[in-house]
Amino acid sequence: MIEIEELIAKCRSLTEEDNWRDQNHWIVEGKKGGIGGNYLSVIKGLRSHFVLNQNGNIVSGSSSRKRVGLWDQGVRHVSSMKVISGGKDTRSIFRKYVRSLGYVYRSYDGLERIDYIPPSRGAYVIYLHSEKELSVEFSIDVLHELSWPVSDRAGTYAETTGGNSCEIKSEIASTRITVDSTGSAEFRVSGRKVNIRINGGKSAFLHISCDGSSPEAEELKKTLEFHASVSTFSILETPSFEMNKLFLWAKHDLLELFTETPAGSGWYAGMPKFSWFFGRDGEWMSFAASECGMEDLSRKHLDMLYAHSRNGRIPHEIPIIDENSSPNYTYVLDKTPVNTRFMSIDSSPLWVMASLQLSRWSGEEADMKALENVMSFIGTCDRDGDGLIENRFREGLIGWPESWAENRDGICIDVNGWWLEAQRLYAEYTGKEPVNYRKGVERYNSLFLERIKDGVRAFDSVLDGTKKEIKSSMLIIPAMYSSTPDIKLLLHSLDQEDMVTPWGVRSVSTEDPMYDSGYHTGMIWPLMTGWMTLALFRNDMGESAFKSLSTFPILAFSSPDPGRINETYHSEYLNPQGQFFQGWSSSLFIQGVMEGLFGMPFMPVSDSLGEVMKPYMPPGWNHFKIKRLKYRGTVYDIEVTGKDVRITKSV
Numbered sequence: 001m002i003e004i005e006e007l008i009a010k011c012r013s014l015t016e017e018d019n020w021r022d023q024n025h026w027i028v029e030g031k032k033g034g035i036g037g038n039y040l041s042v043i044k045g046l047r048s049h050f051v052l053n054q055n056g057n058i059v060s061g062s063s064s065r066k067r068v069g070l071w072d073q074g075v076r077h078v079s080s081m082k083v084i085s086g087g088k089d090t091r092s093i094f095r096k097y098v099r100s101l102g103y104v105y106r107s108y109d110g111l112e113r114i115d116y117i118p119p120s121r122g123a124y125v126i127y128l129h130s131e132k133e134l135s136v137e138f139s140i141d142v143l144h145e146l147s148w149p150v151s152d153r154a155g156t157y158a159e160t161t162g163g164n165s166c167e168i169k170s171e172i173a174s175t176r177i178t179v180d181s182t183g184s185a186e187f188r189v190s191g192r193k194v195n196i197r198i199n200g201g202k203s204a205f206l207h208i209s210c211d212g213s214s215p216e217a218e219e220l221k222k223t224l225e226f227h228a229s230v231s232t233f234s235i236l237e238t239p240s241f242e243m244n245k246l247f248l249w250a251k252h253d254l255l256e257l258f259t260e261t262p263a264g265s266g267w268y269a270g271m272p273k274f275s276w277f278f279g280r281d282g283e284w285m286s287f288a289a290s291e292c293g294m295e296d297l298s299r300k301h302l303d304m305l306y307a308h309s310r311n312g313r314i315p316h317e318i319p320i321i322d323e324n325s326s327p328n329y330t331y332v333l334d335k336t337p338v339n340t341r342f343m344s345i346d347s348s349p350l351w352v353m354a355s356l357q358l359s360r361w362s363g364e365e366a367d368m369k370a371l372e373n374v375m376s377f378i379g380t381c382d383r384d385g386d387g388l389i390e391n392r393f394r395e396g397l398i399g400w401p402e403s404w405a406e407n408r409d410g411i412c413i414d415v416n417g418w419w420l421e422a423q424r425l426y427a428e429y430t431g432k433e434p435v436n437y438r439k440g441v442e443r444y445n446s447l448f449l450e451r452i453k454d455g456v457r458a459f460d461s462v463l464d465g466t467k468k469e470i471k472s473s474m475l476i477i478p479a480m481y482s483s484t485p486d487i488k489l490l491l492h493s494l495d496q497e498d499m500v501t502p503w504g505v506r507s508v509s510t511e512d513p514m515y516d517s518g519y520h521t522g523m524i525w526p527l528m529t530g531w532m533t534l535a536l537f538r539n540d541m542g543e544s545a546f547k548s549l550s551t552f553p554i555l556a557f558s559s560p561d562p563g564r565i566n567e568t569y570h571s572e573y574l575n576p577q578g579q580f581f582q583g584w585s586s587s588l589f590i591q592g593v594m595e596g597l598f599g600m601p602f603m604p605v606s607d608s609l610g611e612v613m614k615p616y617m618p619p620g621w622n623h624f625k626i627k628r629l630k631y632r633g634t635v636y637d638i639e640v641t642g643k644d645v646r647i648t649k650s651v
Contacts, residue, residue: 004127004220008112011098011105019562023245024101024231026562028054030094037094039560040068040580042271043104043124045117045223046260048072048210050124051272054561055094056106056113057082065148067275072122072210073261074150074276074321077175079143085111085136099563101252102227103220111136118219119226120260122211125219128204134183135199138206142192144172147276150321159189168192176209230255233635234292236593238624242553247593249556249563253586254289258297261320264304267297270567270582277318279305279347280400281584284527286354287602288587290361291594293630298358305351306370312377314351316344345389345397346415348378349422353602356425360603363632366429375426375434378419387440388416388447391461400474401507401520410463413448417477420444424481425603448478449486456489471499471509473528479535488539495536495544503574504529504551510571517571519578524569526555530588537596542616545596552589565589598626598638607632610647615640 014027030036037055044050051068052058059080060068070078083090085108093109103116111134114127128136144154154170161167165178166187179185183200198204207215216222236247257268261277268274269281282305286298308318317340319325352374359366381389381397388411391398398405399415420440427433447467450457460470471494479491494500498509504524508515515522529551536545555565559576565585567578594600599614606612609631617624617640625639628650635650 003224004114005129007100007103007114008105008129011096011100012107012112014096014098019557020241023241023248026099026249028097028560028562030055030096037091037097037106040272041097041099041104041561042256042581043115043117044256044259045119045121045123045226046258047120048117048122048124049259049271049275050078050115050117052081053091054097054106055091056115057091064145064151064153066272067147068272069143070124070208070210071147071275072173073259074147074319075173075210076143076145076147077173077210078124078140078208079145080139080141082139083136084139085109087135099561101231102224116220116223118216118223121213121216121219122209123213123215124208124210125215126206128198128206130202132202133200134181134202134204136204137198138194138196140177140194140196142168142175142194144168144170144175144192146172146321147319149319149325154192157192159191161187161189166194168194173210174212176207176212178207178209180205180207227252227255233628233630235627236624237627238597239621240553242557243550243593246553246556246563246589250288250586250589251292251294253564253581253583254285254294254297254590257285257581257583258301259320263318263320264300264307266301266304267583269584270579272581273579276320277301277304279314279316280344280350283347283350283354284584285587287357288590288594290354290358291600292590293628295358295362295630298354299362302351302355302358305347306367306374309374310342312348312373312375313342314347314374315341316347317341339396343396343398343402344400345381345391346399346418348374349415349418352378352422353418353425356422356429357603359429360605361631368430371426375422378422379435382436382440385436386443387436387438388443389419391415401472403518403520404514408461408468410461411447412461412474413459414474414477416440416444417481421481428603428605444478445486449490451486451489455493456486458490458493470514471512472514473499473505473507473525473531476505476528476531476535479539480531481538483539488541491535491539491541495532495541500532500548501571502551503554504569505532505548506571515571519568522571523577524571525567526552526565526569526582526585527588530584530592533588533592533596537592537599537616543619545592546616546618549589549592549596552592555585597624598640609636609638610645613638613645615645617642 016027016029041054042051050070090108096107098105106113112129146152154172158169164185166189167176181204186197188195230251236244266277267282267285269278282301289298308315393406399412423434423437448459458475459467461468479487498511505528508521533548564581566576567582601612604612623641627637629636637648637650639646
């Protein structure tokens with residue numbers, strides 16, 4: 001009890017100004033006299049998550065694809081929650097929301113609240129505190145529903161009420177709600193509707209159990225320790241408070257999105273949609289996790305993807321409820337449903353890259369049999385033996401972006417950029433060059449890059465000898481892995497105002513006929529801003545690269561849910577779009593710091609980091625460091641001062 005009161009006292013003292021002073025908290029203050037805190041937030045453990053509004057209420061509707069409410073793995077337990085205090089809707093008396101490592105604090109007029117989820121239990125805990133006597137009412141809608149693409153929903157519910165608890169059962173799940181209060185608690189239950197009145201006393205715990213488990217001793221302490229673990233390794237110290245804080249919370253995003261399910265353990269792509277497993281989303285998170293000391297999570301996600309592969313073909317997405325369910329997406333052209341399970345051709349080369357990178361950073365041997373299987377599958381996508389692989393929409397072999405995939409059959413610049421890099425890394429690791437690799441490199445350069453009077457002309461894709469020219473972020477990909485005169489000219493043409501804004505990189509240039517500010521046709525993706533950041537650093541365009549890297553803190557510190565980086569942003573003004581919490585938006589910031597600022601190689605070939613690092617010192621800085629960085633089983637402190645790099649083993 002003393003511990004939770006200390007948390008309340010700390011959060012009570014914070015204001016929004018502390019977002020720029022306190023690394024461990026993000027604060028939103030409500031507007032007195034009005035309804036506030038209506039933006040989404042999330043609390044998550046290793047198996048359960050609750051997406052609700054910052055003010056602590058939620059009306060989530062019935063979409064199982066938008067996983068709002070309380071979910072335990074792939075089963076929804078609560079769809080709506082409304083809280084009344086002293087006879088007033090807490091939305092109207094909301095005063096403050098504080099997100100910290102492992103819990104969320106909320107204050108209202110006369111009431112304070114701490115919410116948390118124990119790391120390994122299917123449960124949700126709310127602690128209530130008042131300086132006067134509590135007078136709180138919860139209206140909770142229990143809804144038992146399986147996540148997309150199954151989406152089955154319970155038909156009948158049976159309730160049991162007794163003492164300080166109730167239990168709602170259906171053919172799908174069981175949800176138990178318990179109140180421990182210094183006052184009284186009254187339950188009224190009808191079907192799946194639960195009303196709880198808590199009166200008297202100054203404190204109460206409300207427990208929602210999704211897995212039949214009971215509260216454990218010191219579970220709040222265990223929760224805080226689990227989440228605070230991200231502050232014990234890869235600690236960034238630079239002259240920029242914003243970068244230091246965001247680096248901590250980007251690591252926490254990786255920890256928070258990692259989930260244990262019956263289908264395996266790995267990263268959800270984001271919240272509130274896409275909270276299941278995806279191939280390339282998790283592979284981009286794996287790149288960052290391997291570089292910042294979270295290699296165990298990388299290994300589990302990559303192993304899970306391979307366990308669900310088919311003949312070496314890495315999946316695009318994996319349902320977490322029914323392995324045999326068939327997720328489908330209907331494309332516009334002829335209303336053809338396409339099974340999305342293996343839809344991304346790029347999931348496989350990215351898996352090879354992530355697996356080899358993990359091996360180099362961890363010092364552990366890669367699974368050669370798995371690598372050979374995946375490499376062999378990718379090779380079958382090269383039907384004409386020219387060293388490059390072909391998108392085939394009707395076979396579910398498509399690259400990114402998906403919304404124009406049906407018009408993108410043939411050889412694509414992005415997919416083959418990753419395929420060639422996967423082959424290069426494979427050859428570097430094994431000493432065996434894949435068949436047709438050199439032919440593929442020569443053909444890639446001749447197909448996609450054309451020297452013209454004012455620079456370099458680049459092509460998006462080639463089908464039956466016809467080249468398609470689209471100025472999009474896909475053109476960045478070769479510059480992430482190569483540095484030649486042509487590549488630098490290409491990158492310079494992309495680093496212009498038609499593509500680059502002060503808050504990130506557009507998916508399609510405003511000069512391209514395809515541009516319409518749409519999801520895949522103009523919106524800003526932090527993912528692609530990260531690609532640009534890495535490409536600019538790779539090509540010694542440090543000033544532009546650092547400017548690109550610096551957009552990530554701008555997004556995080558201006559977010560409606562501070563510290564989060566959205567999936568996408570409007571192409572013409574700084575306005576968050578898409579999911580409010582997207583994993584690869586955070587992981588690309590980590591990669592930008594590690595591979596760009598510190599100049600760490602994606603796949604280092606030396607046991608000595610000092611031999612392979614090429615750090616960049618931003619203007620106005622004279623030093624920066626990272627402490628307790630794990631590399632090949634040893635923990636190091638790395639300090640960059642001027643042109644010098646000092647590496648010591650951590651004590």
